[in-house]
Amino acid sequence: MMASQQPERLRFDPTTPNAGRMSDYYVGGKDNFAADRETAQMALALAPELPALTREGRRFHGRVLRFLVEAGVRQFVDIGCGLPNEDSVHRLLGDLAPGARVVHVDHDPMMVVHTQAVLKQDGPAVAVEADVRDPERLLRHPGLTATIDLDAPVAVLLFSALTRLSDDVEATQITTVLQKAMAPGSHLALSHAVSDLCPETTAKLSELYRERGSIAGPHRGNLRTMAEVEPFFEGLRLVEPGLVYIPEWRPDGTAPHHPAPIWVVGGVGVKE
Numbered sequence: 001m002m003a004s005q006q007p008e009r010l011r012f013d014p015t016t017p018n019a020g021r022m023s024d025y026y027v028g029g030k031d032n033f034a035a036d037r038e039t040a041q042m043a044l045a046l047a048p049e050l051p052a053l054t055r056e057g058r059r060f061h062g063r064v065l066r067f068l069v070e071a072g073v074r075q076f077v078d079i080g081c082g083l084p085n086e087d088s089v090h091r092l093l094g095d096l097a098p099g100a101r102v103v104h105v106d107h108d109p110m111m112v113v114h115t116q117a118v119l120k121q122d123g124p125a126v127a128v129e130a131d132v133r134d135p136e137r138l139l140r141h142p143g144l145t146a147t148i149d150l151d152a153p154v155a156v157l158l159f160s161a162l163t164r165l166s167d168d169v170e171a172t173q174i175t176t177v178l179q180k181a182m183a184p185g186s187h188l189a190l191s192h193a194v195s196d197l198c199p200e201t202t203a204k205l206s207e208l209y210r211e212r213g214s215i216a217g218p219h220r221g222n223l224r225t226m227a228e229v230e231p232f233f234e235g236l237r238l239v240e241p242g243l244v245y246i247p248e249w250r251p252d253g254t255a256p257h258h259p260a261p262i263w264v265v266g267g268v269g270v271k272e
């Protein structure tokens with residue numbers, strides 16, 4: 001076999017905790033390693049509400065996707081997709097908009113391989129390995145360009161994908177590049193854990209993630225505040241109700257009441 005025909009070697013480090021695998025652990029999944037479980041248990045000791053946050057996040061994704069489908073969107077780029085589960089974007093869209101084109105993106109090869117494995121059964125969608133910190137390269141990925149027509153409206157989903165990028169300039173550049181590449185009528189949907197409601201807890205969690213090596217870039221000491229997340233939508237029109245705590249984003253009456261605070265915000269912006 002020629003060198004160019006060799007399958008690309010997958011890189012991932014099971015000794016570094018990954019937020020997607022930790023979320024899997026929070027909701028009873030089995031696709032996680034000792035490093036993920038160990039860090040997740042320490043995080044749960046600080047914030048027992050983490051499983052509720054994960055479940056509430058999935059409900060938010062469902063409501064956002066329903067909104068986007070009703071707005072006519074049929075192309076989706078799900079960046080930082082995490083591990084596949086019953087509420088994965090392509091599965092929810094399979095019910096809402098059969099035939100919608102979906103590209104899942106993650107920088108962790110394990111997420112990509114697992115997603116590719118379930119897509120063989122679920123199709124039509126693809127999963128590609130790319131780093132959101134190089135958005136131009138991500139947008140040029142052959143798996144993306146073969147599936148998504150960036151001259152037509154698309155929804156770019158950044159569900160809990162920017163939270164671990166501690167550099168504000170870098171995070172803003174990412175959303176700016178993505179937004180510029182989107183055709184008018186496109187949407188950017190985003191969720192992000194914030195420090196406003198529980199600053200002490202979230203500062204301790206940030207410190208834990210920093211110690212365990214799961215935060216990229218310089219350490220900022222705490223999560224962003226809601227006011228620091230809003231600029232990611234600059235240049236877009238935020239649809240009602242704006243950037244809010246996720247249970248308040250177009251609630252459909254199905255969410256259970258959580259005694260614990262859900263310190264994750266979310267919103268959807270449209271490019272006009």
Ligand SMILES: C[S@@+](CC[C@H](N)C(=O)[O-])C[C@H]1O[C@@H](n2cnc3c(N)ncnc32)[C@H](O)[C@@H]1O
Binds near residue numbers: 018019081106111133
């Ligand atoms: C907390 S999980 C979120 C998973 C899913 N989007 C959700 O909301 O349930 C964050 C995901 O983002 C991925 N991720 C983190 N940094 C990334 C980067 N620089 N580029 C692409 N993906 C990244 C992680 O591997 C992980 O799967």
